[in-house]
Amino acid sequence: MHMSLPEKFPLPVTARRSPIRRLRNIVTAIAGTLFILVFLLAVRIYRTGTSDVIVADLPAFPTTPVIPKPPPPSPSQKNPETTNEDEPLTPPAIFNPPKPNTERPMLRDDGVILTGVKNSTIWHSVGRHPARKECWSYISRFEPYVSPPQEVLDLISNNNKPTNNRALILRLSTGQPWKKEFTHHARALVLEAGHLANYDVHFLLHGNKPPAELRKWVQRHVPKEFRKITQVFSTEDIKSWLNGTAAFKNIMEHNHLVIQKFMTEHKQYDFVYSVESDLRQIGRWDNLLSDIDEEYKSHRERQEPDQDMPEIPDLVTFEGLRRPVHDWLWITYECVEGFGGHKNLRTSLGPMWGWSRRLIEKMNEYNAKGVNCFYELFSPTVAYNNNLTTFFYQHPLYCPRKSASGRSSLTLEDLGKNDPRTMQYEKPARGCTYFFVNPHSQPFWEEWYRAAKNPDACWPPALIHPIKGDFFN
């Protein structure tokens, strides 16, 4: 299987030029001009035919029947090689967003992804296959963020606008070393989710130091362009905001309180995404966010007569909902009691979640009544018990084996009344490159990173968690 990868993977056009050059050397002396003309004609025919051959060889792009198709990529996403000459001249933009290396099917018919790297792990797409046929090299993904001009850095500092009604929060702590790779990721997040998709972006930085020292830490560690959008908080700030109404343990276990406090203090937002520092994306944030919106819209259009889905979902999650196992370490007595029994608890993984104001206000109400739960339980459970809409956005998962870590879905009776139902009829994959531990996510990202200088290497879109370690952080 390892050997067959490069054969089926079409070599990029640039890689075909070296035999041409060699041939040319042999030919010139003997055959002269006539032979060269014939040769060039042959090359032209060969290259024109190539793209058809590639398309015919690869399987039709797989789609999952019960899930609506996401929007086709925008025209600006097309391969620059084929469109540059035909495009009308547009005034130069301050910021040129990154473009994928190519757009082509990324999967072999057995689900193996075609990375173009011979000695990498054989990665299988084990869940929903990538909706966008994009192929990204590490360099094409992050190049615009390596040393952007001052005007672009200013776009980051001045991203937030009174007209934006949605926000995205990047969660940070004083444990963040701010290596250059992390800075590139953070710039991508602000420029793509913020500048391109019109979200306000806030970095919420946690540290247990007095406020003046925390601000000093920011001056010393956080790159200048982000300081205007960075806010600091301590454990004590969160604890005192809760007013002793409900149990509070620590930030990690009650991470939702940071978002609740933020939303209570920022009334201009209807909706907020929270993104943990060890989440990464191959592909652009603006595309991911608009694909989520489009897909939710199509679920809402097809809701059942007994459903009442709001215009924006209340909780957007990137792992299917589950009922927690009975002896799960994180389940507390007050949580079970607060929701009327274990059968009413729901859980999901929360490295990235989208929260509506409606959900946040419900969570505040539970806290005020003395109810609080572990982070991964609280918001899915509040949403479930109040008929709010939880939208599970299925994204591609990759594994070194053919199957996912697990597959599960709730029965119709266990699903929230107003949750999109169609994707629950199959058992969506979970784990692998979006999991609570990193045995698959880390090598997936690291092999991509290490292949940055290989001109044949590119990876399909992926939302990945966790990426750990000093080097990437």
Ligand SMILES: *[C@@H]1O[C@H](CO)[C@@H](O)[C@H](O)[C@H]1NC(C)=O
């Ligand atoms: C693959 O080979 C290249 C070149 O020898 C090397 O730099 C790279 O680290 C290798 N990658 C893996 C995943 O072994």
Ligand SMILES: *[C@@H]1O[C@H](CO)[C@@H](O)[C@H](O)[C@H]1NC(C)=O
């Ligand atoms: C705590 O009290 C303050 C001041 O009365 C109030 O603004 C805030 O909403 C309360 N917090 C919670 C979580 O109820």
Ligand SMILES: *[C@@H]1O[C@H](CO)[C@@H](O)[C@H](O)[C@H]1NC(C)=O
């Ligand atoms: C949720 O919907 C069910 C079914 O329509 C209804 O019985 C229940 O009272 C609703 N719960 C809330 C909190 O509105």
